[in-house]
Amino acid sequence: MLKYKIVLAGAKNVGKSSLIARFCDNIFDEHMKDTIGVAFKRKHISVTGEEIELNIWDFGGEEKYRALFPSYVQGASGALILYDLTRKETVDDILNWVRIIDANPNDIVKVLIGTKCDLVNERQVSKEQSQEVCKNFNFCEEAIETSAKTGENVEKAFLRVCKTILDQKLVLCKSCGKRFSKKLKFCQYCGAKA
Numbered sequence: 001m002l003k004y005k006i007v008l009a010g011a012k013n014v015g016k017s018s019l020i021a022r023f024c025d026n027i028f029d030e031h032m033k034d035t036i037g038v039a040f041k042r043k044h045i046s047v048t049g050e051e052i053e054l055n056i057w058d059f060g061g062e063e064k065y066r067a068l069f070p071s072y073v074q075g076a077s078g079a080l081i082l083y084d085l086t087r088k089e090t091v092d093d094i095l096n097w098v099r100i101i102d103a104n105p106n107d108i109v110k111v112l113i114g115t116k117c118d119l120v121n122e123r124q125v126s127k128e129q130s131q132e133v134c135k136n137f138n139f140c141e142e143a144i145e146t147s148a149k150t151g152e153n154v155e156k157a158f159l160r161v162c163k164t165i166l167d168q169k170l171v172l173c174k175s176c177g178k179r180f181s182k183k184l185k186f187c188q189y190c191g192a193k194a
């Protein structure tokens with residue numbers, strides 16, 4: 001089974017733990033507790049025929065934990081970076097997370113996630129603004145607007161990061177049709193030359 005580490009980052013209270021709780025356990029808590037330091041969840045999913053174990057790292061957004069972030073990103077294949085679309089100052093914070101993720105020697109897939117899209121009357125960040133951020137900081141495709149409360153687009157967010165990681169790391173064998181690591185010279189299933 002393929003195993004990938006995914007990290008979640010973003011300002012305090014953007015909804016990182018809530019997104020994970022909806023994705024992993026299909027629950028939503030109006031009174032979610034602040035994350036102290038780092039939390040961890042594991043989930044198995046199937047993506048385009050590949051079985052994947054996702055190790056999901058949830059990082060407390062409070063300022064005092066930020067010095068720990070570079071070491072927590074070690075070994076990650078993907079990052080979901082969240083802003084709260086009802087608080088525009090959370091968009092300004094994205095650059096701080098991107099700098100650290102991009103400084104990592106691994107090629108980490110970045111997906112931008114807008115949260116709390118159920119709060120339609122409180123929106124402060126337009127789709128155009130988030131597209132601009134995606135372009136400027138080399139995010140994968142456009143931002144995904146989600147709601148952990150209703151579940152809207154939550155699965156899509158995790159699937160996007162997984163699919164992009166698979167495309168980056170695996171190649172389709174022309175001989176047997178299975179996917180194998182780009183690092184290998186031969187297909188691990190049928191032995192055909194890469």
Ligand SMILES: Nc1nc2c(ncn2[C@@H]2O[C@H](COP(=O)(O)OP(=O)(O)OP(=O)(O)O)[C@@H](O)[C@H]2O)c(=O)[nH]1
Pocket residue numbers: 010011012013014015016017018019029030031032033034035036059060061062115116117118119146147148149150
């Ligand atoms: N309406 C609405 N509220 C949300 C949503 N996601 C999270 N919340 C609320 O926002 C608050 C913060 O959510 P958390 O998931 O704890 O945020 P966090 O980013 O993990 O916060 P830290 O761990 O402190 O960094 C909680 O009161 C949640 O119930 C959402 O999609 N819609």
Ligand SMILES: [Mg+2]
Pocket residue numbers: 016017018033034035058059060061
């Ligand atoms: Mg949290």
